[in-house]
Amino acid sequence: MRFVPISAVKEESYLAKTLFDNNDRVLLKKGVKLTNSLINRIKNNGIYSIYINDDYSDNEIEDVIRPELKQKAVSAVRETFINFEKYNDYLNKKFANKAQEKQIIKQRQEYIKSIGDISKSIIDEILQKKDIMINLVDIKSADSYTYQHSVNVAVLSLILGIELQLNKFELYDLCVGAMLHDLGKVLIPEDILNKPGELTDEEFDVVKEHTVKGYEYLKNSLDISASARMIILQHHEKVNQEGYPNHLDGNKINKLAKIVAIADVYDALTSDRPYRKAMSPSEALELIMASGGTHFDYNMVKVFATKIIPYPVGTLVKLSNDAIAVVEKVHPDFPLRPVVKVLTRKDINGNDIYIDLMQDISIVIENVQYEAP
Incomplete structure (x- = not known):
């Protein structure tokens, strides 16, 4: 799952966390496929960012409390x-x-x-x-x-x-x-x-x-x-x-x-x-x-x-080499240097490129990317 502004949410993505309205009632349940009408419904309830699952991220993140x-x-x-x-x-x-x-x-x-x-x-x-x-x-x-x-x-x-x-x-x-x-x-x-x-x-x-x-x-x-x-x-x-x-x-x-x-x-x-x-x-x-x-x-x-994970698994990020990547694994002691999978290019054999930022210290994360590449 990844956290994105509602303005960046596309149709066909899936809601990754249940939404509640202003009276604490379920507005939309986790797992629903989002359409333009549902996205507008979310906006009309004053919710500006949501968690989604899409082609780039379908991982689960556990809530701290139920x-x-x-x-x-x-x-x-x-x-x-x-x-x-x-x-x-x-x-x-x-x-x-x-x-x-x-x-x-x-x-x-x-x-x-x-x-x-x-x-x-x-x-x-x-x-x-x-x-x-x-x-x-x-x-x-x-x-x-x-x-x-x-x-x-x-x-x-x-x-x-x-x-x-x-x-x-x-x-x-x-x-x-x-x-x-x-x-x-x-x-x-x-x-x-x-x-x-x-x-x-x-x-x-x-x-x-x-x-x-x-x-x-x-x-x-x-x-x-x-x-x-x-x-x-x-x-x-x-x-x-x-x-x-x-x-x-x-x-x-x-x-x-x-x-x-x-x-x-x-x-x-x-x-x-x-x-x-x-x-x-x-x-x-x-x-x-x-x-x-x-x-x-x-x-x-x-x-x-030491308790914050700045880039949770599933976050899209822009790297200092201009590549767009998705966070695949977080090192608990070094959360600023996760393992990422590059989305904007492949290796010479057409395989996915993974970069462990703990190993390749020449590359850093510049910012969070919300729009899919």
Whole structure:
């Protein structure tokens, strides 16, 4: 399978991963042959990139957690965020009585418990697997982006947290805090969050309020730990004191918040947004590595880089010798130097050409190729 922008998808290719609509219902099942009408249906649901199988790639890539568990987590995050919005409406006197407030607070407790239960399931599932590498980027619809992003950040954070040898209690707080890290965004106007152009300084100031608003909502809740609440407040702090909301020095930023900061940016960069197209995993990783020691904790970035596969099996790439190739095998310790099969030429006997970039160091991958040769 390979991940391609919907604009590059051709008829007769096959959908390699099931798609869900904005209400977490199956939109199209894995394996369906794509037609122009189905491609347009995908576009109309605000999905800009998908996984396909075609003549160049029909491999399987295993999900880190089961799709049904991921969808359950997305639904739990959605319900929790909606509950926060209702509570804010009450504070703004859109509801008239105390009974309404009690009901909302009771629901909050139920939703936070649901987040906690799902966090335990996600942790157990990931811990059962050995040496997990991040070789997928998630498919997100425009309308459900925040909820899907929240779950993805939790999974990415856990993979990094396990590699950093956090104990199970820390992993639990990490997962809960990561799933709720963007809670305050429900109070940010959608026209600002989804603005196609660059934000003004005033608009960015509004966006930055989401960390404090989410934290304030949960700061007196006994259902969520202090460490998880710190993730919500501090996931945009930077180790060079240029983050927000409090411009903290790196030594004063919560350890779990530092982990979520890396996962948050990686997932955001590899996601399609109204104001830009998704970066490839390799481009996103390069940006994060370049920010180690300034935006992010340097040692955590080094560990994170060992867990990313920038060019998963099935990726079409352009090589420095101008050849177009498909990644056939990834070396776990050297993911930037995979084995590739050249697609644009054969050897003198008409056989496929395979290049092990670990052996032929004169050739490098220049970029990801989405259009088939």
